[in-house]
Amino acid sequence: MALPFFFYHYLPNASGRALSHPDCVSILYTQATERGYLASLINAVGLGGLAYVRNAPSLIHVAGHIYAGALHGIRVALAEPAEAVSDQMLVAVMLLALYEVSLFWDKRKVELKITVIRRHVDGALALTELRGTGQLRNRVGRSIFLSLRTEVLVNCLDRWLRVPAALTNWMNEAHIFEHPQEAPAARLADIVVNACTILASLKERVTEKSNVSAYICEILSVDKALESWANSLPDDYKYSRSPPLKVSAPTLFGESDSYPGIDIVHTWNLHRCTRIILHQALFEILSPHTGSLPPQPAISYSSHEQQLQASDKMIQESSRGIYSSVSYILHFCDQPGRSEDMRGACILPLLWPLYVAGTTRTATDTARQRVIFQMQKIAEVTGIQKAKSMALGIQKSYLSPPVI
The missing domain is CATH 1.20.870 (Son of sevenless (SoS) protein; Chain S, domain 1)
Structure with missing residues (x-):
């Protein structure tokens, strides 16, 4: 068995x-x-x-x-x-x-x-x-x-x-x-390496005003590279909006996107998670200093308050992209025209993006509840206990006020 x-x-x-x-x-x-x-x-x-x-x-x-x-x-x-x-x-x-x-x-x-x-x-x-x-x-x-x-x-x-x-x-x-079809994912991996370097530096909790301004510029520079990556993709890496699949409503998040392949959707979700984490890092930097730091010439926003609003918007957009990929991933392994149980191999790479989206500062109560439901369903069908643990983590963040 x-x-x-x-x-x-x-x-x-x-x-x-x-x-x-x-x-x-x-x-x-x-x-x-x-x-x-x-x-x-x-x-x-x-x-x-x-x-x-x-x-x-x-x-x-x-x-x-x-x-x-x-x-x-x-x-x-x-x-x-x-x-x-x-x-x-x-x-x-x-x-x-x-x-x-x-x-x-x-x-x-x-x-x-x-x-x-x-x-x-x-x-x-x-x-x-x-x-x-x-x-x-x-x-x-x-x-x-x-x-x-x-x-x-x-x-x-x-x-x-x-x-x-x-x-x-x-x-x-x-x-x-490198094969041509591998190039977009490889370019994204290089950008993620730069993002990790900046985030690791932020863990040192350097708070001097000059360092804070430098970190803001570095984060925005990497985020710009992520935006350019998405805008320069070949046609065979692009996705399209499609009608939601006919499955029970709690497993869906409203919209459903269709992708050329399973590897491509997971690459896109890595891109989205990276942007979410970088913009939430901006909140961690800026929130204690909003109003106390002068705008920096290298930043394209007129104030730090505007940057916080722009970051909120980006977090919401990236989270929506993750939610809209769920139906495609869950049903990638279905027989044509037939809905079957989800498969562990397709689900594993989805767990972390769902967790990231479900624990963002902008996540709504409804979105969190649906992520928790989906995680519990995954654990029930596939036996993957990490999904159950992640559901508990989201529930904890849902019940506790966000700490910035």
């Missing part, structure tokens, strides 16, 4: 619609029924999801036992140079993160889980270093690298951390072997 559950939620190509990184999928299909650490991880993830969907706590213990065996197998395999740099090893490290964070997220152990996922990401980056430039020429290696790049960027944006130099170095290398 665990294997079909995993295939259904994380390898949903039976619908005939290609999911992200098909080469990674082929590795999982090949290894799933064989003996070894990768097969054990697949079973552990499948059993973990079943435990929550079927309300069968005993399966959690079994999944944990299998997972422990997989960890032992990975440690043994890492001692073999050829196995340590194999594609299946890097895929296995990504599955470790899926098991630890997405399926067994406990609100009482959030910091512990964050530490665990950091270790997995650090491990994946270390393996990337060992694999060398050749991985960027190989379709499988390149697919895995692009997935890892997104994971690291999201983690750094969410926690206001600088992007590790190891990743930025490989991002520069990846440009050399």
Whole structure:
């Protein structure tokens, strides 16, 4: 039962619609029924999801036992140079993160889980270093690298951390072997790196007037680059407004956009989250100083009050874009003309954008309630417990007054 559950939620190509990184999928299909650490991880993830969907706590213990065996197998395999740099090893490290964070997220152990996922990401980056430039020429290696790049960027944006130099170095290398269809996402990744650098500096809480003004200019400069990115996209990256799908009203946010592909919608949502986080950072800088700082020549607004209003508008627009992507993502894996249960592989990249939009300073009560409902539904259908934890986090922010 665990294997079909995993295939259904994380390898949903039976619908005939290609999911992200098909080469990674082929590795999982090949290894799933064989003996070894990768097969054990697949079973552990499948059993973990079943435990929550079927309300069968005993399966959690079994999944944990299998997972422990997989960890032992990975440690043994890492001692073999050829196995340590194999594609299946890097895929296995990504599955470790899926098991630890997405399926067994406990609100009482959030910091512990964050530490665990950091270790997995650090491990994946270390393996990337060992694999060398050749991985960027190989379709499988390149697919895995692009997935890892997104994971690291999201983690750094969410926690206001600088992007590790190891990743930025490989991002520069990846440009050399870049396919035309990858170029827009790669350009966005470079901009996100700059955004993370500024946010990490802001964590130092520098409050001198000269530094505040400089940070405002830097944030607006990166935001301008994000705006230019959106305006310069090729036609095959653009989306269009379409009628909402006929599903229950609480799962929708009013509008529905249609995209050329699942990777593209997730790229757009990374763009939207970056703008939201930057503009909320502006509020953190400006609100304590509104009226006390003189307008800066480099800023295109006549006053800081106008900047706050413009930031509110941008946060609202970006949040609407995230909400309008929900229907497309939820139903990407449906059979043509038939609505089926949501799939975990499509849903995972949506969780963080929904959380970001649902916790903005401009989020309405209705929007928060619908995000919470959607998160709870995701946890119920897919077994992804991170969705339930995020719903609780949004509910907490919804009940508590915003702190600026």
